[in-house]
Amino acid sequence: MAVDAPSVFRAGRLPSESLEALGRQRLTRLLRAAAATEFYGGRLHAAGIGDRDPLLERDPAQVLAALAPVGKQELREAGNRLLQGGGPRPEWRSSASSGSTGEPFRVYYEPRAWAMLKHLVKLRARYACGMRPADRVVLLDATPVMGSRAALAGVSRVARISVLQPAEAMTTKMAALAPDTVYGLPSALLEVAAVLRARGDRLAIHRIFTSGELLRRPVRDELADAFQSQVFDIYGSSETKEIAWQCPAGGMHVNSDVVRLEVLDEAGQPAADGVEGELVATLLVNRAMPLVRYRLGDRGTLLRRRCGCGRAFPLLGVVTGRQADVLVLAGGARVSPYTITCALERIAGMLRYQVTQLDANRLQVRAIVEPGADRVIVAAKVRSALRSEVAPFLDTEVEFVSRLPTGAGGKFRVVQPLPEAVAIPLTV
Numbered sequence: 001m002a003v004d005a006p007s008v009f010r011a012g013r014l015p016s017e018s019l020e021a022l023g024r025q026r027l028t029r030l031l032r033a034a035a036a037t038e039f040y041g042g043r044l045h046a047a048g049i050g051d052r053d054p055l056l057e058r059d060p061a062q063v064l065a066a067l068a069p070v071g072k073q074e075l076r077e078a079g080n081r082l083l084q085g086g087g088p089r090p091e092w093r094s095s096a097s098s099g100s101t102g103e104p105f106r107v108y109y110e111p112r113a114w115a116m117l118k119h120l121v122k123l124r125a126r127y128a129c130g131m132r133p134a135d136r137v138v139l140l141d142a143t144p145v146m147g148s149r150a151a152l153a154g155v156s157r158v159a160r161i162s163v164l165q166p167a168e169a170m171t172t173k174m175a176a177l178a179p180d181t182v183y184g185l186p187s188a189l190l191e192v193a194a195v196l197r198a199r200g201d202r203l204a205i206h207r208i209f210t211s212g213e214l215l216r217r218p219v220r221d222e223l224a225d226a227f228q229s230q231v232f233d234i235y236g237s238s239e240t241k242e243i244a245w246q247c248p249a250g251g252m253h254v255n256s257d258v259v260r261l262e263v264l265d266e267a268g269q270p271a272a273d274g275v276e277g278e279l280v281a282t283l284l285v286n287r288a289m290p291l292v293r294y295r296l297g298d299r300g301t302l303l304r305r306r307c308g309c310g311r312a313f314p315l316l317g318v319v320t321g322r323q324a325d326v327l328v329l330a331g332g333a334r335v336s337p338y339t340i341t342c343a344l345e346r347i348a349g350m351l352r353y354q355v356t357q358l359d360a361n362r363l364q365v366r367a368i369v370e371p372g373a374d375r376v377i378v379a380a381k382v383r384s385a386l387r388s389e390v391a392p393f394l395d396t397e398v399e400f401v402s403r404l405p406t407g408a409g410g411k412f413r414v415v416q417p418l419p420e421a422v423a424i425p426l427t428v
């Protein structure tokens with residue numbers, strides 16, 4: 001790991017031309033490695049690009065653009081055809097994720113790529129936000145309650161608290177550990193905040209890093225307030241590890257030295273600056289199992305502007321939701337979950353909510369409101385906001401609750417569309 005530490009940390013301070021050159025050089029190398037695998041070799045060949053093609057050196061981005069994005073299912077089916085040499089090597093590391101199908105998808109990494117992605121790139125971002133090696137760190141995640149072996153190189157005192165246990169137990173453990181830094185799911189942190197409030201306790205944390213769920217503005221504000229903490233969001237996936245992280249100036253920086261992130265429109269073309277589209281990632285440093293234009297399953301935007309902190313890493317605008325969370329309404333209209341959250345977030349008194357599609361014309365909103373909020377007024381505002389900003393025919397059932405359910409792995413989904421299997425009638 002030590003071998004790449006100086007260069008990874010140095011990349012964080014490179015001027016944009018040098019950073020772009022590094023990204024280009026790594027893309028060339030990655031595409032060459034990809035060309036040597038059966039899966040991508042076939043695709044490159046089909047696009048008219050041989051494995052010694054001068055274009056790989058001259059303009060790797062053009063080669064990349066000729067390759068169609070691939071999803072998890074397709075890669076899972078490709079199996080060993082994705083691997084360098086046609087099979088896993090004993091020294092490779094791997095991690096598996098299970099998708100909505102529950103079928104695991106395993107990605108293999110060379111040891112150096114693993115050390116960079118799993119440790120160095122993360123530490124670079126955490127240190128940029130003020131974390132220090134002596135910090136007491138709590139990881140609040142979906143590991144089983146008994147499995148508590150913590151692995152976070154570069155930090156000496158790490159404890160793990162599983163979110164798969166009652167909020168009271170999480171809170172008691174967290175208060176006993178009194179961490180400087182917490183890394184966790186926003187929904188779990190909100191539950192801890194609620195328990196602390198109910199107990200009349202306070203717990204100050206220097207910095208909170210959130211990932212795994214969309215971090216909406218009101219949730220960020222609530223966490224910052226409840227823990228008197230700075231809150232930094234992180235975006236990534238199990239396959240690519242961390243893609244973007246928030247710096248103290250507020251920008252979501254893409255780790256462009258190790259991952260190339262693109263936003264594509266419906267036609268598969270790069271979306272314009274700030275325009276929402278499908279996020280696809282190319283992991284630049286792992287040649288064991290190249291991931292080229294991997295569909296992350298999320299929608300979001302990229303911004304061309306620079307961040308106030310001066311770092312040259314490009315900026316991710318917002319991740320607006322899971323590709324799978326797009327609602328299909330009566331008449332076939334597709335609605336981004338972001339449209340819905342924007343409509344609801346302006347309503348005074350709403351603390352948190354979850355939206356579930358009931359059918360093509362109906363939504364259910366479960367809401368947690370501020371104590372003392374007038375529920376009749378909040379419910380009326382929810383209905384009218386969704387009618388005026390989403391679809392005029394929408395009927396909304398509003399239910400007031402004290403907690404919101406989480407799904408697989410303790411993750412919270414703010415907008416839940418109808419299951420794909422449910423047919424939507426195409427008439428209003």
Ligand SMILES: [Zn+2]
Nearest residue numbers: 247251307309
């Ligand atoms: Zn910044």
